Amino acid sequence: MRVCVLTDKPDHPLLAETAAALTGARHRVTFLDPDAGTASPSQAVGPDELADVYLLKAHTPRALALARFLEGLGARVVNSAAATELCQDRSRIAAVAEDAGLPMPRTWTLNALSEALHGPELPESGYPLMVKSRHSRRVDLVARVDGPAGLRALAAEWSEEPVVLQEFIANSGWDHKLWVIAGEVFAGVRPAAVGAPPGGARPAPLVRDLPRAWTRLALRTGDVFGLDVYGVDLLDREGAPLVVDINAFPGIRGPKGAREALAALALKCPGPRGPGRPAVSSSSRRR
Structure with a gap:
């Protein structure tokens, strides 16, 4: 072959x-x-x-x-x-997820980050919020903004960047990553890129048996987006998993059997x- x-x-x-x-x-x-x-x-x-x-x-x-x-x-x-192109557009991901009933943070799309400086475009949830490049790529924007001053500073550097704004989901400091290959689910944890609470370095939590709700959500995500090899980043919100990112064919490192x-x-x-x-x-x- x-x-x-x-x-x-x-x-x-x-x-x-x-x-x-x-x-x-x-x-x-x-x-x-x-x-x-x-x-x-x-x-x-x-x-x-x-x-x-x-x-x-x-x-x-x-x-x-x-x-x-x-x-x-x-x-x-x-x-x-x-399917790969869909997963490069965070605005389309949010729309498809909403239509399918997949739990994700509320998301707003702006043609340019500078638009966020004009009050009506800001989410009603206020700060903190996540600001991400609309189009996912190797060097893109992913940042937590805690107030107007931080937003102005970010907009000064990324003024014309198409972005999505997302409600901030408090987290433990670790991203729970589920990787799926043809229906087989692998799991790992990575330090959260942004948004982790203070406290310095902590030992990574062990990944044992995943809750069934997490694996079901990961598999359903693949079906909704037409993916065979993909990654899903999940956060726990009040005991229920929430999808915060989806990647087509990510760089899977570590899990045995991949x-x-x-x-x-x-x-x-x-x-x-x-x-x-x-x-x-x-x-x-x-x-």
Whole structure:
């Protein structure tokens, strides 16, 4: 079987270990950086050169364009270009989650952060609030703002940045991260990037058996967003899990069994389906 990974980081531990496992099982694994060179997606691969499955780890505009081109040729892409692109837009994530009844913080979208300086655009919940770039990328804006002075300072640096404002959810200082690969849930904790209460360094909490409500929410999130490989960041609000972030094909590090699950997913994906036929993700087939 031929597996191609679309990424600019072939040395990422999960990708490298998965490639080694597949290669050891006599499958062929190649890496393709969608942002290398200046050639158009149509010049990257021909219809007779399609891999059996493409793992879309890169999320750049060129990567998405290449994924859409490959899907047009009949290639299987995990996650799909449409699902990956959706998860790059925090405003669309909030809208889809609300329509599906997924619990998320209340979210407001602004065309530019400078608009937040004009009172009516501020959430009724007031401060503190989270300010995030609308479009997720490697170097984007994620900050907690505690009052008007902090908002003005942030707007001075990011004035024209399209953003979402979210109600702030008090947390323990740790993000609970659930990673899902083809329906198998892995868990970990990471220090919260922002919003952690004072108190200095603390030992990371142990991840034992997850509450069923958390795993159910993680799996339902994948179904709603059409994802096969993804991450969900959860916070506990009054005993119930709340989704605060969704990432298509995140950098999963640490959990045992992740590379085996990703290799198994790649091998379960059928080969090229031929142009003109709709793609069906494995998450859709689980339903």
